[in-house]
Amino acid sequence: MALLVWSRKRSSSIASHAFVSALLFLILQLSTTCEAQLSSKFYDKTCPNALSVIKSSIRAAVSRERRMAASLIRLHFHDCFVKGCDASILLDDSRTINSEKNALANKNSARGYEVIEAAKAKVEKICPGVVSCADILAVAAREASAAASGPSWTVKLGRRDSTSAYPNVADSDLPRFTDSLSTLISRFSGKGLSGRDMVALSGSHTIGQAQCFTFRDRIYNGTDINASFARNRRRHCPANANQGNDKLAPLELVTPNSFDNNYFKNLIQKKGLLESDQVLFSGGSTDSIVWEYSKTPATFRSDFASAMIRMGDIEPLTGSAGQIRRICSAVN
Ligand code: HEM
Ligand SMILES: *[C@@H]1O[C@H](CO)[C@@H](O)[C@H](O)[C@H]1NC(C)=O
Ligand SMILES: *[C@@H]1O[C@H](CO)[C@@H](O)[C@H](O)[C@H]1NC(C)=O
Numbered sequence: 441m442a443l444l445v446w447s448r449k450r451s452s453s454i455a456s457h458a459f460v461s462a463l464l465f466l467i468l469q470l471s472t473t474c475e476a477q478l479s480s481k482f483y484d485k486t487c488p489n490a491l492s493v494i495k496s497s498i499r500a501a502v503s504r505e506r507r508m509a510a511s512l513i514r515l516h517f518h519d520c521f522v523k524g525c526d527a528s529i530l531l532d533d534s535r536t537i538n539s540e541k542n543a544l545a546n547k548n549s550a551r552g553y554e555v556i557e558a559a560k561a562k563v564e565k566i567c568p569g570v571v572s573c574a575d576i577l578a579v580a581a582r583e584a585s586a587a588a589s590g591p592s593w594t595v596k597l598g599r600r601d602s603t604s605a606y607p608n609v610a611d612s613d614l615p616r617f618t619d620s621l622s623t624l625i626s627r628f629s630g631k632g633l634s635g636r637d638m639v640a641l642s643g644s645h646t647i648g649q650a651q652c653f654t655f656r657d658r659i660y661n662g663t664d665i666n667a668s669f670a671r672n673r674r675r676h677c678p679a680n681a682n683q684g685n686d687k688l689a690p691l692e693l694v695t696p697n698s699f700d701n702n703y704f705k706n707l708i709q710k711k712g713l714l715e716s717d718q719v720l721f722s723g724g725s726t727d728s729i730v731w732e733y734s735k736t737p738a739t740f741r742s743d744f745a746s747a748m749i750r751m752g753d754i755e756p757l758t759g760s761a762g763q764i765r766r767i768c769s770a771v772n
Contacts, residue, residue: 477598477758478596478597478598478599478752478753478756478758479596479597479598480594480595480596480597481597482575482596482597482598483567483570483571483575483597486567486570487563487566487567487570487571489566489567490563490566490567490570490571491579491595493559493562493563493566494559494562494563494576494579494580494583495579495583497555497558497559497562498512498555498559498579498580498583498584498587499583499587501552501555501558502583502584502587502588503587506588506697507647507648507649507697508552508555508584509584509585509587509588509590509647509648509697509699510584510588510644510647510648510649510691511550511551511552511555511648512552512555512556512577512580512581512583512584513581513584513585513644513647513648514550514552514644514648515529515550515551515552515553515556515577515580515581516577516578516580516581516751516752517581517641517644517751518540518545518546518550518610518614519574519577520631520751520752520754521610521613521614521615521627521631521754522540522606522609522610522613522614523602523606523609523755524754524755524756524757525574525577525578525599525751525752525753525754525755525756526574526599526600526601526602526755526756526757526762527572527573527574527576527577527599527601527602527765527768528540528602528604528605528606529541529546529550529605529610530553530556530557530573530577530768530769531602531604531605531768531769531770531771532769532770534770536771537604537605537770537771538605538607539605539607540605540606540607540610541553542607543607543610543611543614544610544611544614544616545610545611545614545615545616546610546614548686549651552580553768553769555580556573556576556577556580556768557767557768557769559576559580560573560576560765560767560768561767563576564766568766569764569766570764571764572599572600572601572762572764572765573601573765573768574599574600574601574602574756574757575595575597575598575599576768578595578596578597578599578752579595579597581748581752582595582748585644585699585744585748588647588697588698588699589698589699589700590644590647590699590741590744591699591741591742591744591745592745593745593746593748593749594749595749595752596749596752596753598756598758599756599757599758600756600757600758600759600761600762600763600764601757601762601763601764601765601768601771602757602762603762603763603771613627613630613631615627615628615716616716617650617654617655617714617715617716618657618715618716619715619716619719620719621719621720621722621724621725621726624638624716624719624720625638625725625726631751631754632750632753632754633747633750633751635725635726635729636729636743636747637743637747637750637751638720638726639720639726639729639730639733640729640733640740640743640744640746640747641744641747641748641751642703642716642717642720643701643703643704643733643740643744644699644744645691645692645703645713645714645717646691646692646695646698646699646700646701646702646703647691647692647696647697647698647699648690648691648696649688649689649690649691649696650688650689650691650713650714651685651686651687651688652676652677652678652684652685652686652687652688652689653681653685653686654714655673655677655689655713655714655715656677656679656681657715658670658713658714658715658718659673659674659677660674660679662715662718664710664718664722665710665711665712665718666709666710666711669693669709669710669711673689673713676689677689689713690713691703691713691714691717692706692713693706693711693713694706700737701733701734701737701740703717704721704730704731704733704734704740705734707720707721707730707734708721708730708731708734
């Protein structure tokens with residue numbers, strides 16, 4: 441307003457030029473702050489059917505194989521913890537890419553890549569070059585949870601895809617099954633997530649499977665473990681480190697395909713499969729949260745949903761950063 445009055449008084453071309461520049465600056469400022477934020481409406485105009493196409497693709501994959509629900513939730517987690525939710529985990533080795541798929545926590549373990557690629561192909565058919573692989577992964581995790589009768593939530597969108605992979609960051613930043621409680625807490629806090637978020641997110645170990653090598657030491661040598669549970673698990677996981685490393689066990693024994701709060705009930709009975717599960721209930725600061733979730737499944741469900749949204753917010757590429765990949769396994 442002041443500018444307007446001033447420009448009328450002077451009526452000089454310099455003043456009106458200054459006014460137009462100021463206005464342009466304001467508009468630019470507004471549009472960049474909008475772009476930097478994820479929004480659930482991001483594709484409403486550019487690809488209104490994206491979410492329903494992804495949904496039917498993921499639901500079909502989960503009904504073909506129930507475990508896929510678990511695998512897709514984990515894939516989104518392993519994407520977000522490595523330089524943000526940018527689909528860097530989906531890139532294959534190439535001349536320019538050193539894939540995260542070979543990182544310690546992912547190799548012969550992370551799975552579901554082909555399900556995301558198939559959903560991407562379906563979305564590309566209806567809106568080529570519009571929807572990022574990172575967003576497809578975020579929506580897939582939500583659909584996976586819902587398909588396993590877990591909670592659902594509104595997914596924020598507008599992430600773009602990385603042009604690089606970061607295997608060294610995957611090795612350093614992804615949590616390990618041998619981590620202590622304090623190490624786990626600091627890893628999550630390094631990504632802007634609280635201890636409570638961490639306990640809620642670990643609750644996704646209510647579904648899915650783990651390989652023998654990830655829990656062998658605990659079931660043979662662990663002290664903070666229910667003896668009959670350990671004995672039972674040993675029958676399917678040999679002590680010899682050269683045998684049966686990839687033998688699978690459900691992370692939650694009672695209802696391994698259903699997203700409920702049995703994981704927390706198990707922890708209280710010292711029947712966590714991984715050491716990193718049991719440390720959440722071993723006399724430390726997170727015991728009270730485990731108690732709470734074991735008693736109030738509704739609190740677990742709503743905390744899980746909000747924690748997934750916060751996890752999906754980790755360092756997204758927005759605006760003109762990164763790219764929208766044509767296929768998820770390679771850069772354009
Ligand atoms: C707190 C630190 C965590 C550690 C140390 C950890 C570690 C592991 C390990 C070792 C496995 C088994 C992998 C294998 O044997 O191949 C696993 C599976 C799984 N993790 Fe975690 N995890 C953690 C947190 C999370 C979080 C935050 C999520 C999701 C939000 C998650 C979701 C899953 C799921 C769903 C599976 C089963 C995957 C499948 O069956 O394909 N985990 N995790
Ligand atoms: C149990 O611990 C001992 C001593 O650290 C180790 O040598 C052995 O390999 C462990 N056993 C298993 C099955 O992990
Ligand atoms: C271990 O689990 C068994 C079987 O569920 C149960 O009967 C037993 O009471 C548990 N032991 C302890 C020490 O909690």
